[in-house]
Amino acid sequence: DVQLVESGGGLVQPGGSLRLSCVASGFTFSDYEMNWVRQSPEKGLEWVAYISSGGSTIYYADSVKGRFIISRDDAKNSLYLQMNNLRADDTSLYYCVRDRHPASYYDRSGPHWFDPWGHGTLVTVSS
Amino acid sequence: IVLTQSPATLSLSPGERVTLSCRASQSVGHYLAWFQQKPGQAPRLLIYDASNRATGIPARFSGSGSGTYFSLTISSLEPEDFAVYYCQQRSNWPTFGPGTKVEIK
Numbered sequence: 001d002v003q004l005v006e007s008g009g010g011l012v013q014p015g016g017s018l019r020l021s022c023v024a025s026g027f028t029f030s031d032y033e034m035n036w037v038r039q040s041p042e043k044g045l046e047w048v049a050y051i052s053s054g055g056s057t058i059y060y061a062d063s064v065k066g067r068f069i070i071s072r073d074d075a076k077n078s079l080y081l082q083m084n085n086l087r088a089d090d091t092s093l094y095y096c097v098r099d100r101h102p103a104s105y106y107d108r109s110g111p112h113w114f115d116p117w118g119h120g121t122l123v124t125v126s127s
Numbered sequence: 128i129v130l131t132q133s134p135a136t137l138s139l140s141p142g143e144r145v146t147l148s149c150r151a152s153q154s155v156g157h158y159l160a161w162f163q164q165k166p167g168q169a170p171r172l173l174i175y176d177a178s179n180r181a182t183g184i185p186a187r188f189s190g191s192g193s194g195t196y197f198s199l200t201i202s203s204l205e206p207e208d209f210a211v212y213y214c215q216q217r218s219n220w221p222t223f224g225p226g227t228k229v230e231i232k
Contacts, residue, residue: 059220100172100175112217
């Protein structure tokens, strides 16, 4: 079974940093593009960041560009999100999300279809 | 691209047929997906490319539409179908609609 397990969330003060991790199993991690998507009651579902298989192409939502860094370690079947200069409106449940198809299925890089999702890790930014 | 879903809430009974709508602020071609989310769970992909059912999704779920207007139809509501449904486009940077809650009448 495909599994995505996030960790690293918690309570952090405004301006602080957190590093989220996601460990994948049940599929060949290196073959797939990966994303972080967040959800809050205030803003709903919001795509945050994308990384291609191999890690050479990365995209961010404007709301996090310059503050967040997505990365991957295929040897560890792991995806990461380094979050810096956190703000109150970054408070959300953060999901690790795989692309539905392996990278070879598509003719161009970028976020495609989100499937499956991890269970999420909660990030709360508050003083 | 802004996605609008209507209505915000639907109150229905098991066995009923339901059609949910999603409108895009500009054409997204066929690049639209539907997700189901139950309380305490992550979203689950139901439909992608407007009309393709994802793996393991029952045939009672169907999607249609293109351009700016899309719909998700559940032919006969099962008890496990009461949930929130979101649409998502990937024509541009991905965005999600605000969701439609299908609740038990």
